[in-house]
Amino acid sequence: MNEKRRTLLKTMGGSTALAALAGCISTDSGDGSDDGDDGDGSDGSDDGDDGDDGDDGSQGTATLWTDLSDGEDEAMSGYVDEFESEAGHTIDKEAPGGDLDQQLETAIPSGEGPDSWVWAHDWIGRFAVRDEPPFLYDASDDVDVSLDEYSGAAQEAVQYDGALHGLPFASETVALFYNEDMVDAPPETLEEMVSVMDEFHSPGNGEYGLSYPVADPYFVSGFIQAYGGNIFDEENLEVTLDSDACKQGMDALETLFDYVPADPGYESQIVAFADGAAPFAINGPWELANLSGEIDNLGVAPLPTVDGNHPRTYSGIQTFYFSAMLNDADQSTVDATTGLAEWYTTNEEIVETNAAEQGYIPVLSSVVEDGNLSAEVEAFARQVDHGVPIPTHPDMNSVWTPLTDALERVFNGDQESGPALDQAASEIRENL
Structure with a gap:
């Protein structure tokens, strides 16, 4: 499924799968909705800075793993540089090589895994039930942005059994x-x-x-x-x-x-x-x-x-995952990780540019409601409406x-x- 699709796309040099899912948490995050209300870049970076102020004011370093096509990777690198400049955090973006799933299976138990990675939402259920060792981090108390910023399907896709394991930035289907x-x-x-x-x-x-x-x-x-x-x-x-x-x-x-x-x-x-x-x-x-x-x-x-x-059709919700490596990380690393995800996923300019240049289907409600999408992306969005998210339950892996x-x-x-x-x-x- 997605593993094959991503691997083949990288080989070919190409540009970059609605029912409720299991285990939702409340979408009311208090004053967090004010932080991300405008959805622009400055609000996103303010969220990250607020997180640092709540700790000791230090700037954090976090590791992000990606497995993207050339065009997607170039765009992501540029956004990471922009975030670092605005928020003061350092993001070590890496492409670990090989199959990302297997890389995570090896790296996280050994304590060498990333603080975050980018992939479709369908791994959340399987990883969420992994206790020894844990694979995911519950960021419910760390994320300031309101989940109401995102579409209903996207909100549900990043949650499992009362925990928030990531933030969504795009949907995809065929x-x-x-x-x-x-x-x-x-x-x-x-x-x-x-x-x-x-x-x-x-x-x-x-x-x-x-x-x-x-x-x-x-x-x-x-x-x-x-x-x-x-x-x-x-x-x-x-x-x-x-x-x-x-x-x-x-x-x-x-x-x-x-x-x-x-x-x-x-x-x-x-x-x-x-x-x-x-x-x-x-x-x-x-x-x-x-x-x-x-x-x-x-x-x-x-x-x-x-x-x-x-x-x-099955649809996937592209997600910034929060790794179990954050359980033992400094608060500044948690702030850098969640800050990047908040800034990227609620930045209207990023979402609109990715829709135009990468074909990403927006899940940020303000952009979806604006309706200023290309005819091609709009067609994919209509197909998403006809489809269902890939089930997140671990049994789906079989x-x-x-x-x-x-x-x-x-x-x-x-x-x-x-x-x-x-x-x-x-x-x-x-x-x-």
């Missing part, structure tokens, strides 16, 4: 890219999309109807869940991938398998669309800058409906591999879709 030189208007229904794909699909000539990593559960979640089924029912903690509704959605998804390149991997798929060899791609906002440089007239739209149903294997079997013609989902659901239950 939507429909289309080449306006090949398609006059985006299809509103799956039937319309199939009709257009039929016109262009000619594998013998290196031309395809669609670019879509169809063996990745994150990317295909919308169609599987289009008829109201849930891959994982977080409310009841049940595996429901083998429900009739999910099987019906899988049948719809399988319709698209005939129109993609033979290799379902991310790289092979996105290259076909970028090279103008396919009219459509289903991908995320992290590819906006990349594809805009390749496709002269690029359009983005929500996914087409399936029998009148909007595909319910879902990805069996479902990936099932998708690969169906795509390769080794198994029918219904039995494939039955087998995946059985494997998931055995692993819980």
Whole structure:
């Protein structure tokens, strides 16, 4: 899922997955709402300075780990420099290399982990239940900004079992890219999309109807869940991938398998669309800058409906995580860590620039309500509204591999879709 997506994006040099989640804390943070009320850069840095004044006035040093595409990383480095200049704190931003998940699994138990890292929200539940050693820090008493500054889904995504483990700055999901030189208007229904794909699909000539990593559960979640089924029912903690509704959605998804390149991997798929060899791609906002440089007239739209149903894609909430390393850190380090997160996530200029340049979908309420977003980002935002956040419960971690294997079997013609989902659901239950 996200690990694969980020790794492949870095390899390719690309630009940068609403139901309530478990365990909310109160969004009323007293006078903290006044601190972040305007959402501009000066308010954000004042929050960090206020934290220092509450301690001994010292400036802190904190470590931030990131695993970003080149464009995202360059932007983040510039913002970190700006924060250091304004707040006086020092932020050591590092890219640890390799898989970020595994790096954290090694570094935190050894006491060498970062004070914060940037990733989608879906690790919060799994890390929150890790007691020996703990992986996350509860910053409920350290953060001054009011959670009311953010959208409801974003507020809930960064909390688990009454604790605040991070601050959100963007959402992401997959939507429909289309080449306006090949398609006059985006299809509103799956039937319309199939009709257009039929016109262009000619594998013998290196031309395809669609670019879509169809063996990745994150990317295909919308169609599987289009008829109201849930891959994982977080409310009841049940595996429901083998429900009739999910099987019906899988049948719809399988319709698209005939129109993609033979290799379902991310790289092979996105290259076909970028090279103008396919009219459509289903991908995320992290590819906006990349594809805009390749496709002269690029359009983005929500996914087409399936029998009148909007595909319910998984969405991720990009988050500054608060690491368990802060449990034993100096207060100045805690202030530097939370101060950066507060400043970055409530700074309207940063949020608007990231939306325009990186394709980030804002979760800062003031920017969302302003409505001054590009047509492309607005299309992704509408798809987020149709989708659901990736469940944060630790059991969700057992879902990805069996479902990936099932998708690969169906795509390769080794198994029918219904039995494939039955087998995946059985494997998931055995692993819980």
